[in-house]
Amino acid sequence: MKYAFLSFISGVFLWTSAVAQQHSEQNHDKYVWPKDETVKQKLNSWQTIKFGLLMHWGTYSEWGIVESWSLCPEDEGWCERKGPHSANWYDYKKAYEGLQTTFNPVKFNPERWANAAKQAGMKYMIFTTKHHDGFCMFDTKQTDYKITDKKTPFSSNPRSNVTKEILNAFRQQDFMVGTYFSKPDWHTEHYWWPYFPPKDRNVSYDPKKYPELWKKYSDFTYNQIEELMTGYGKVDILWLDGGWVRPASTIDSTISWQRTIPYSQDINMARIAAMGRQHQPGLLVVDRTVSGEFENYVTPEQQIPDHYMPIPWESCMTMGNSWSYIPKENFKPARKLIQTLVDIVAKNGNLLLNIAPGPDGEWHEEAYQRLQEIGKWIAVNGESIYDTKPLAPYRQGQWAFTTNSQARYVSYLPTDSEKLLPASLTIPSLTTSPKAKISILGSTQTLKITKTQDGISVSVPEKVRQQLANQPVWVLKIVG
Structure with a gap:
């Protein structure tokens, strides 16, 4: 090497x-x-x-x-x-x-x-x-x-x-x-x-x-x-x-x-x-x-x-x-x-x-x-990770995007000081259909989505934030 x-x-x-x-x-x-x-x-x-x-x-x-x-x-x-x-x-x-x-x-x-x-x-x-x-x-x-x-x-x-x-x-x-x-x-x-x-x-x-x-x-x-x-x-x-x-x-x-x-x-x-x-x-x-x-x-x-x-x-x-x-x-x-x-x-x-x-x-x-x-x-x-392909915009800020035939995945890469997922997440450059469902891997709870001018906003309940504390990366899964 x-x-x-x-x-x-x-x-x-x-x-x-x-x-x-x-x-x-x-x-x-x-x-x-x-x-x-x-x-x-x-x-x-x-x-x-x-x-x-x-x-x-x-x-x-x-x-x-x-x-x-x-x-x-x-x-x-x-x-x-x-x-x-x-x-x-x-x-x-x-x-x-x-x-x-x-x-x-x-x-x-x-x-x-x-x-x-x-x-x-x-x-x-x-x-x-x-x-x-x-x-x-x-x-x-x-x-x-x-x-x-x-x-x-x-x-x-x-x-x-x-x-x-x-x-x-x-x-x-x-x-x-x-x-x-x-x-x-x-x-x-x-x-x-x-x-x-x-x-x-x-x-x-x-x-x-x-x-x-x-x-x-x-x-x-x-x-x-x-x-x-x-x-x-x-x-x-x-x-x-x-x-x-x-x-x-x-x-x-x-x-x-x-x-x-x-x-x-x-x-x-x-x-x-x-x-x-x-x-x-x-x-x-x-x-x-x-x-x-x-x-x-x-x-x-x-x-x-x-x-x-x-x-x-x-x-x-x-x-x-x-x-x-x-x-x-x-x-x-x-x-x-x-x-x-x-x-x-x-x-x-x-x-x-x-x-x-x-x-x-x-x-x-x-x-x-x-x-x-x-x-x-x-x-x-x-x-x-596996069997996925990159999804535009690929990497933007703290976000990484991949997809497969079943879902889209939006990964949030926290800073070293972030121990909890933010209560509200604004995902840039992403659109969803009205029927789309979004969750965080590791939790079965469906999250609330709000459209914004630049993408979508996702609300994360406190119970989910605590349940998934101290993760190196949080992954949101979007189906539909």
Whole structure:
């Protein structure tokens, strides 16, 4: 991860300034709708489920540091090395890669994760099978830098192929499942060729000058993805990260971070996508930030568009401050997370919320608590989220609008100080028929409606206000 969308069509707000670490502005006018009918059907289904789980997990969790990026020899805050080996990059890389020999997540229990995610209302899951550091959380045959290698203590565990175990556990709970896969690999000599020490995140040689070496890397990448597409059951989404690995023809010179890409790094996405869909018909391919036919939905990171977007999109965001495990995480309140979900859905997006397992194979207990709180709200108000479409004016002030074939839903997002729903609500830009009935989810009482110049006014009885006190979002349901 570690992208920051510095401009997002007409603007965005930043979730936290600390995550503004890579520059991933993108022109979404270049979005290409899929032509394959099975892909279109899968994409339509994905757009109805709204809420997913992302997990960043690897050997880096042992040190409680940023995922992969401390290996990157760039003078950026998120690449900073710390600890006894930090003074020398070569010593640091050796020590970092030595974490393979101590990684032993003995509390690994993906069924607990899947149960907690399901109870929270999540319906799809993306797992980091390999991040930029190249350590494989699956049983690849292409390298021994993997969790199942004999050098790794956890390899003796019958569940050592954690990708397979995680995908199985979530499929058993009826989740769509996806594999995060990093296109760059900073471990293999075919990407960071030792003859030329790496200068930055990019390949350390010019692929045009050394085509045989680049072909080995492209085949290595293809073979690993094929392993994931053939040996791990049904896979719904191939979620590709590392947008600097791209053909020169896709580099947009108007976007600052793309101007820094020194070489064409073409791994032949057409070949990869065709292979993936041969094994997994309807597979959604998400080649992040590379606009075109292999980016089936776009993925603003740690940010939310400030307006409705008519294309498929997903905000990927952290439950705490970090993508990777840190010992003391600052988790966002459930109230904020629920309001974030409501905001995103009203603008036509999905929320992919990241939780990072630790070196022992467990989440922070506070993460489970947050999911329980979200689940309580979803149990009452989920009908305003799932299988809905945005309704104009989408988001206006503290209001969010969605609809389905049975009803319209108007969500009120209170400020932190609002503990009770106002006794009188003026809903802007909304009209109703004389036969319309309005209620608040969680209460069966029909409310009184009065037409106003700008919309409608709804009276909320004191009994209902008290009954539904302290909600993160109140949802009004309008039928008729």
